[in-house]
Amino acid sequence: MPMLPLPVVAITTIIALRSQQRIIRMVEEQKDPMEPPKFRINQKIPRAPPSPPAPVMHSPPRKVTTKDQNDWKIPPCISNWKNPKGFTVSLDKRLAADGRGLQQTHINEGFAKLSEALYIADRKARESVEARAQLEKRVAQHKKLEQEARMREMAAKARQERAGIRKRDEDEDEAVKAREEVRRDRLDDIRKERNIARNRPDKVDKLMRDRDRDISEKIVLGLPDAKVRSSETQFDQRLFDQNKGLDSGAMDDETYNPYDKAWRGGDSVQQHIYRPSKNIDKDVYGDDLDKIINTQRFVPDKGFSGAEGSSRGSGPVQ
Incomplete structure (x- = not known):
């Protein structure tokens, strides 16, 4: 393929680029030490394969017996309310479908405890009634014996009174x-x-x-007389037939003066009993009693030398 001549502008640019030299230096970029890492750490790692399943051990097949067949026999569902087709269901099938035979009857222990408690209460009541009857019988027998003894005593007393014999016991008691x-x-x-x-x-x-x-x-x-102990009211006979007193007359209606003079006014027994003796203190304390009585209280034993004796005031301190 023949080469085409380049334009003048392109030739000029190539010449200018060749005339300039450039040096490129590669340096690492400055990183922030506080900047969090940018790589991902929440990647899901696939789990290891699980353990192999436990082997299922099967017993060798056994021959089904008649009992097993009867136990595994499930009765059909028979309703007690609906029978749209009018089938005749035997009574045993209906009871078997009801499930009564599968329920186990449990008797509460309270019935046994109640029966035992009633039996014990009845026995104790019978024992108490019998004991009460025996006690009443003994009391009646005792009363009967006492009554018989009392009757015998009354009969003996009547015989003695009829015979005119006094009992010696009464004299001894008196x-x-x-x-x-x-x-x-x-x-x-x-x-x-x-x-x-x-x-x-x-x-x-x-x-x-x-x-x-x-x-x-x-x-x-x-x-x-202190020895006189009589329940009857005693009177002094000297008080009767007197010309003084309430019944003597010559007295106003408002005057009440039944006695002419005081009874034991001057010499009374109470005065002799309750009056203290004059010399009892002197006999007990001796001469110390006179010394205590004559002692002047609140007065110093020794006065001040050169001071005049102070006279006691007749009035209060002012």
């Missing part, structure tokens, strides 16, 4: 009661003497003297 009363009075006297001797030693002699007095002397002195 004697015992009398002795008990005397013993009780003696104990009261001993207790009274002990209390008086403990509290009022100076009254012991007077008490012994009053106790040994004759009853006539006590009446003259007007001493009360």
Whole structure:
């Protein structure tokens, strides 16, 4: 193929390029150290093949028995409400289809516990009734024996009264009661003497003297008789047939003065009993009692030398 002549402009460009020289240097681009990596890390790796499946071990085939056939026999579904074709279904087939034979009846244990509890309660009730009957029988027998003994005692007492014989037991009981009363009075006297001797030693002699007095002397002195214990109301006969008092007359209606003078006004037993002795403190404390009484309180034992004695004021401090 013949070469065509180049135009003048192209020749000029080639000459200019040949006349210039260029040096190209290859350097690595500066990278940012904080810039995240650009390569992908979420690539999905294919999984390894799974383990081989477990071998299924089959037992050798066995011959089907009649029992297995009956167990695997499923009764047909028979409805208790619908029979559109009018088939006659036997009763055993209907009960077999109902599934009652497959249900297991379970009896609750509470029935057994209830029966046992009722049996125990009935037995205890019978025992309690029998024990109550035996107790009532013994009580009735005891009452009967007591009544018979009482009747025998009444009969014996009637025979003794008819025969005019007094029982010795009654006399002995009366004697015992009398002795008990005397013993009780003696104990009261001993207790009274002990209390008086403990509290009022100076009254012991007077008490012994009053106790040994004759009853006539006590009446003259007007001493009360402490041994008289009577339920009847006692009156002083000297108060009767007097010309003074409410029934004597010569008195206003508003005046109430049944007594002419005070009873034991001057010399009363209470004054002698409750009045303390004059010399009892002196006998106990001696001369220290007078010293304590005559001691001036709130006064210094020794006064200041050269000071005048201060007189006590008659009024309050101002």
